[in-house]
Amino acid sequence: VDEHEVVREVQEYFADYCAINPDFYSLNLTYPQNPLYGDSPTSWDGRTFSRTLEGLLSVLLSLKKKPSIRYEKMSVMAKKLAQEINYQMQQEGQLFDFRKTDISTILLILDRRNDPVTPLLSQWTYQAMVHELLGIQNGRVDLSDVPDIRAELREIVLSRDQDPFYRKNLYLNLGDLGANIRSYVQEYQTRTQSNMNIESIADMRRFVEEYPEFRKLSGNVTKHVALVGELSRLVEKEKLLEVSELEQSLACNEQHNNDLKHLQRLITSSHISETSKIRLVLLYALRYEKAQNNAIKSLVGLLHRSGISEQKTMLIDTMLEYAGADKRQDDLFANEGFLASARSALRGLQGVENVYTMHTPHLAQTLELMIKGKLKDTSYPFLDGVTKDRPQDIIIFMIGGATYEEAKYVAELNASTPGIRVVLGGTAVHNSASFLNEVQEAFRRFSGGSSSRPSRFGQQPRTRV
Structure with a gap:
């Protein structure tokens, strides 16, 4: 109780999700803690559905949007989520009573099953590559298994807000990234008046080790030298x-x-x-x-x-x-x-x-058609009627997880398309390992905990023990 009347204002913030980039979010619902599917690949796990509903409603409330809803017609799960989101927006009329604007907003609910290719591909841009090869968990990267890693670098934090080098190089490919790190190291090399020849990632790491004062001056650069060095090692090894x-x-x-x-x-x-x-x-x-x-x-x-x-x-x-x-x-x-x-x-x-980067996610085609007003209602129906207004704000939710490759596309689209704002999110952020694990474990549940079902390709797997 505010007996002394010191409270000036009370505000409610909706943040039941993880904001990764300015236009990318995740609900962090990963297997096995949060299995996506129920008793079939077209049904929700009850607890995960409730968390998804809460998280997506939180996204809409934090953005102050009450959107029209479209979904993939063939996805039973997308339709169910769309219907429940719409129902909750009607039930919570006061919460969703935002000031009327001329901006048309769409919530587009997609299903990972419509594009299983994107999460299977190797990645070559910085953020996506780190997640594919090492994994990013709540902004942290575990480097404890890296050979000869120093104690202070066993776990590192990657934050756009606190790390200008990471923010600047987020979407660069490995070659351009290496060149940027090299120029950064050479800048500090000039300050130390070192004559060491720096041509490779290995040279950079050696310079960092031999000049402790560089580590004090450079801050995040030392971290990125170690990280890019490990990425390069894994690329060669694999x-x-x-x-x-x-x-x-x-x-x-x-x-x-x-x-x-x-x-x-x-x-x-x-x-x-x-x-x-x-x-x-x-x-x-x-x-x-x-x-x-x-x-x-x-x-x-x-x-x-x-x-x-x-x-x-x-x-x-x-x-x-x-x-x-x-x-x-x-x-x-x-x-x-x-x-x-x-x-x-x-x-x-x-x-x-x-x-190595020819592929464009299927999401790109879907978004391009939507922005032009050409996305077919028969394939992506509106939940409640049809609007002919081209959307200016698009909120995407990917059931089954989004990827950093898709996030990069959305960031580039936002930067190059004035008047259009797109936000992407999903149940999780997948790399190839987490995606395959989710698919494999889900079907193991459907087959009663056994992998002994007949194979279409002529081999009969042994029963799991």
Whole structure:
């Protein structure tokens, strides 16, 4: 009780979500603490649904928006969430009684199953790459397993607000990032009047170790030298340049024979990790599932002969059950093929595009159509009638998790499109490992805790013990 009347004002803030970037948020609902699915891949886990509802309502209230709602028609889960959000907005009329504006706002509810490709790809921009190779948990990165890491760098914090170097380089690829770190180190090298030749990440790390005073002056730069050094080490160790080149080809191009030969060669290579091999076969299976001459069965056999367990290869079958062509609303790959010639011509005008970052998330096409007012109502219906106004504010929610690649696209769209504001979020932020884990564990629940269901590709996995 304010007996002395010292309280001047009381305000209510809605923050039941994690704000990652200015236009990217997450509810941090990850497996196993928060299983997404109920008793089928089209039903919600009850507790996770309640948390999702609370979190998304919090997003809308913090943005002071009462939007029209659209959702993916084929997603039962998206429709249920859309209906419940709409119901809660009506029930909580006072909370959602915002000042009327001329700005049209849309809440677009999407389902990860419509684009299983994006979370499977290797990443080459800073924020996305750190999450893919090391993992970002609530802004923290665990480097305790990095060889010869100093004690103070065993866990580091990545914050846009407190780290200007990170904020500036968030969306740069690894090559440009390395050049920026080098120039930063050379700036401090000038202050110390050192003549050490700095050409590589290893040179930078050596300079940091030999000049303790640099660590005091440089602050965050030392952290980023260590982080980029570890990313570079993992790229070399996992042979990710070669892996990523094939990933991008499978995601963006229709060249079956070349892709198949390249894939067979990588599967039999002892230098490629089991995880990369499985991801590549998953991408192949998703693209060529309906092709009459597909070699999915023989590739699974090749994985077995390469020493990969049947339990792990069962993921190929599981992924097609989860997000195969018949489960997806949109034709994920036909879009890439249809526009390939136009994009190739555009690249020719703009210069050579990085072969490791050709892929554009399916979200990009959806957003571009929505902004132009051409997103089909039959595929993305309005929950309550139809509005012909083109949206200016778009709030996206991805059931099944968003990715940093999609967040980068949204940030670039906001920067390049005046009058349009997009905010992206999801149940979680996935990298390939967390995405595959969620898919695998979900289907294990549906099959009664056993991986002994028949495989479409000719092998019968052993029952899990």
